[in-house]
Amino acid sequence: xxxxxxVCDNVSKTFETSRGNVDVIGNVSLTVHENELLVLFGPGQxxxxxxxxxxxxxxxxxxxxxxxxxxxxxxPGPDRGVVYQRTALFPWLTVMGNVEYGPxxxxxxxxxxxxxxxxxxxxVGLEGFExxxxxxxxxxxxxxxxxxxxxxxEPDVLFMDEPFGHLDAQxxxxxxxxxxxxxEKEKRTVVFVxxxxxxxxxxxxxIAVLTNCPTSVKTEYGISLGRPRNYVDPEFLRLRxxxxxxxxxxx
Amino acid sequence: MAATKKKSxxxxxxxxxxxxxxxxxxxxxxxxxxxxxxxxxxxxxVRTFITKLSSTAPDGATLFEHIGSSLxxxxxxxxxxxxxxxxxxxxxxxxxxxxxxxRPLFDLIRPxxxxxxxxxxxxxxxxxxxxxxxxxxxxxxxxxxxxSYTGIRQTRDVHLWVGQTFGASDFQMLMKIAVPTSLxxxxxxxxxxxxxxxxxxxxxxMLASTKGLGYMIQQARGIYRxxxxxxxxxxxxxxxxxxxxxxxxxERVVIKGVKR
Numbered sequence: 001x002x003x004x005x006x007v008c009d010n011v012s013k014t015f016e017t018s019r020g021n022v023d024v025i026g027n028v029s030l031t032v033h034e035n036e037l038l039v040l041f042g043p044g045q046x047x048x049x050x051x052x053x054x055x056x057x058x059x060x061x062x063x064x065x066x067x068x069x070x071x072x073x074x075x076p077g078p079d080r081g082v083v084y085q086r087t088a089l090f091p092w093l094t095v096m097g098n099v100e101y102g103p104x105x106x107x108x109x110x111x112x113x114x115x116x117x118x119x120x121x122x123x124v125g126l127e128g129f130e131x132x133x134x135x136x137x138x139x140x141x142x143x144x145x146x147x148x149x150x151x152x153x154e155p156d157v158l159f160m161d162e163p164f165g166h167l168d169a170q171x172x173x174x175x176x177x178x179x180x181x182x183x184e185k186e187k188r189t190v191v192f193v194x195x196x197x198x199x200x201x202x203x204x205x206x207i208a209v210l211t212n213c214p215t216s217v218k219t220e221y222g223i224s225l226g227r228p229r230n231y232v233d234p235e236f237l238r239l240r241x242x243x244x245x246x247x248x249x250x251x
Numbered sequence: 252m253a254a255t256k257k258k259s260x261x262x263x264x265x266x267x268x269x270x271x272x273x274x275x276x277x278x279x280x281x282x283x284x285x286x287x288x289x290x291x292x293x294x295x296x297v298r299t300f301i302t303k304l305s306s307t308a309p310d311g312a313t314l315f316e317h318i319g320s321s322l323x324x325x326x327x328x329x330x331x332x333x334x335x336x337x338x339x340x341x342x343x344x345x346x347x348x349x350x351x352x353x354r355p356l357f358d359l360i361r362p363x364x365x366x367x368x369x370x371x372x373x374x375x376x377x378x379x380x381x382x383x384x385x386x387x388x389x390x391x392x393x394x395x396x397x398x399s400y401t402g403i404r405q406t407r408d409v410h411l412w413v414g415q416t417f418g419a420s421d422f423q424m425l426m427k428i429a430v431p432t433s434l435x436x437x438x439x440x441x442x443x444x445x446x447x448x449x450x451x452x453x454x455x456x457m458l459a460s461t462k463g464l465g466y467m468i469q470q471a472r473g474i475y476r477x478x479x480x481x482x483x484x485x486x487x488x489x490x491x492x493x494x495x496x497x498x499x500x501x502e503r504v505v506i507k508g509v510k511r
Contacts, residue, residue, distance in 0.1 A: 058412055079417035088409040091508040092431040101419040105427070133508035153417055 006032040006055060006157060010064035012214070013050055024050045026214035027064070031186040032157075035187040042210030043248050048193045049161050051215065056080050056159050058241050067154055073148045079108065082151030083160040087142040089134040095121060095145050096130040101141070101169065111135040113152075120148040123182055128239030140171040148181070151186060160192045176202050180227055181210065197247075202229050219246060262370060296485070299478040301358055306489025308445035309479075310470040312462050318486065320462040321452050324380060329448035333441055335388075336395025341433065341439070343396070345425050352434045365390030378459040383452060390451040392442035398440025402433025435506050442498045443450045449491050 013025040024047040029143040032038045039047050053059040055066050057076040066073040089098050097116070099121055103113035116202075121130060134142055142164050150158055163173045176199055183190060194200050200207050207221045216241065221243060225235060272293055278284045279292030287295060303314040311322075343350040343357075368389050372382035406429040413423040456465025464483050471479035 016316075019486055056416060058415065074410070076415035078416070078417075080416060082412065084412075088407075088413050090413075090431065091408060092434070092506070095509070101413075101427075105419045105423055121459070135508055149413075159450070188287045221505050 002034040002036065004031050005034045005036070005069065006030075007067045008051075008055065008064070009067070011049075011051070011054055011066060012063050013054060013059065023132075025054070025061075026087070026216050028163035028210075029064075029209060030081045030217055032170060032189055032191060034189055037190045037192065037203060037205045038190060039200040039204035040193045040210055041197065041204075041207050041243070041247070042195065042215060043212055044195050044206070046075075046210050046212050046248070047215035048195075048210060052082075052159050052161050052193050055157075056082050057183060058082075063162055069212065078102065078153055079156045081153055081155035081158045083143070083150050083158065083163045083164045085148045087134065087139070087146060089142055089145055089149070091134050094131050094133055095126060098134070098145055099148045099152045101149060110166045114116060116154075117148075117152050120152045123151070123185065124148045125178065137189060138171075139167050140175055143175060144169065144178075151182075151188075154194050154234070157186070157189045157191070160190065162193050162195070165194070165196075172199070177228065179203065180249050197240055197243055201236055201243070202227075202231065207243065207248055218248075256311040263302075289477060291481065295478050296481050297486025298484045298487075299476075302484055303438070309474055309476065310426055310467050312467070313502065314467075314482070317462060317464050317467045318481075321456065321464045322490075324383045324463070325448045325452040325453075328384045328452070329445055330392045331384070331388045332393075332444050332448070333343055333395050336392040337437055337440065340396035340399030340405050341425075341437075343429065344400045344433075345429060352509070354446045359383065360389070360395050363389075365393075365447065366369050366458075369455055372403065373459050378461070383455045385446045386455050389453050394443040394447060395437075395440045398436045398443065399433055402436030402440075403429045405436065405490070407431045435502075435509065438498070438502045438505060440504075442495065445494050446491065449487070449494065452488055 008028050008030040008062075011025055011028045012023070015022045015024055029049060040046050040051065050059060054061050055068070055073065057073045057080065060074060069145065073080075073165055087093075088103065093101065100113045100117035103116060108116075118130070123128060125145055126141060126144055126148065128139065129141065134145065137145065146158075146163065164175050167175060192203055194203075201223060204221075204223045207223060209218045209220070210216070211218045221239065223239065225233065225239075229236060276293050278292050279287075285291075291299075300314070305313060307313055310317075338352065344351055367388055368386045369382070370498075372386050376382035377383065409434065410428050411424055414428050416490060419427065442487040453464070453468075456463035457469045460466040464487055468480050468483040471477070471483065
């Protein structure tokens with residue numbers, strides 16, 4: 001087993017709203033190992049994204065702690081890349097401009113960051129689209145740019161918040177396949193949030209099944225199926241059946 | 252398919268102006284429904300226009316000199332409005348303290364029409380260039396502040412999160428995320444300001460001036476020369492439309508990645 005990369009220790013999060021306090025996360029303890037692909041799987045609106053935001057530092061935890069690489073997380077930082085639900089690309093920048101954004105902010109020289117960005121653009125299969133603007137790309141291509149952008153900053157950890165949730169079914173399968181290809185070539189610690197069980201089993205090294213709000217880890221499954229996985233493999237279907245029966249039903 | 256469609260639209264636009272001039276011509280020059288000393292036809296106006304290009308009668312300057320004078324004031328006032336107003340709007344939207352400090356004063360200035368400043372400006376600076384430039388500046392300044400402020404406020408949270416996760420500083424996020432987001436509205440502000448400047452200068456010249464298109468029109472009214480008035484109005488309209496078109500071109504260069 002690789003070393004521990006992300007450690008959530010008794011994390012809870014309460015939002016103060018005008019209608020009183022809302023507990024979104026209740027005592028989550030979770031460990032993600034280096035280069036592991038962990039899927040957070042749970043019903044809609046169960047607080048998965050909030051948990052992810054606590055790990056990326058966009059939200060602060062109410063109690064408990066998140067440590068990454070031994071460092072306590074209290075604000076966002078370049079060691080953690082995020083791929084968002086809907087495309088969060090900068091519409092005024094080209095594909096190249098978006099992908100090289102992180103290194104540019106850190107002050108890397110133009111030739112160096114161009115080379116790096118080009119590598120990741122090629123990796124996600126967007127060679128030839130460097131000068132296109134996001135609105136000229138399909139939804140799937142936009143999310144590829146999002147993945148390349150997160151990768152290009154060379155973070156230790158990648159967080160993906162339902163990145164394929166708004167794609168049509170065919171594109172979604174394709175993106176899952178490609179994500180695994182990219183990840184196997186460039187191994188990173190990935191935390192992937194989804195509410196789609198097939199996607200979870202297809203991608204994960206390990207699945208953490210979350211409960212409804214306030215969310216906590218209900219149970220965990222290590223997925224030892226070889227890759228590439230087959231959606232109709234008997235073991236795949238058995239896991240699907242088993243995990244389906246465990247997860248809370250959302251409204 | 253799309254190209255042929257576009258072509259027919261351009262044709263329609265040309266037609267609208269042609270029909271207008273034609274009706275005007277029939278009514279005034281052919282049927283003579285109006286007296287030439289109250290509403291002349293296009294023939295008279297064109298003749299006056301050509302004469303006025305080189306003649307200084309009856310108001311002491313040629314048409315070009317009037318245009319030059321109006322443009323000079325409108326442009327300087329407008330440029331000042333853009334240069335001061337846009338950064339102020341951006342700063343107010345991004346920095347809470349600047350907003351708190353500048354907003355009360357701005358809210359008081361905003362509802363005062365540009366022209367309402369003229370009497371005070373004349374008392375302060377006389378009827379020369381300065382009083383009018385300041386008046387134009389105030390008319391251009393307000394839309395620049397308002398639009399850049401709104402533009403910055405449209406910055407999406409998720410874009411700021413991206414900046415944060417990449418470790419961008421507050422100033423980097425302002426310059427590289429919020430300002431690009433605001434550009435379309437900043438450009439709208441610049442365009443509205445230009446329209447306001449042009450309107451304002453002509454009106455200001457009618458009240459107090461010795462030259463300029465507004466002055467020319469005002470003088471022509473005094474001596475019953477509706478042909479000169481109409482000449483002036485058409486010139487004002489054409490120049491205004493030209494500006495608007497030029498700024499559209501600039502917008503196309505400046506604003507990237509937007510569906511048109």
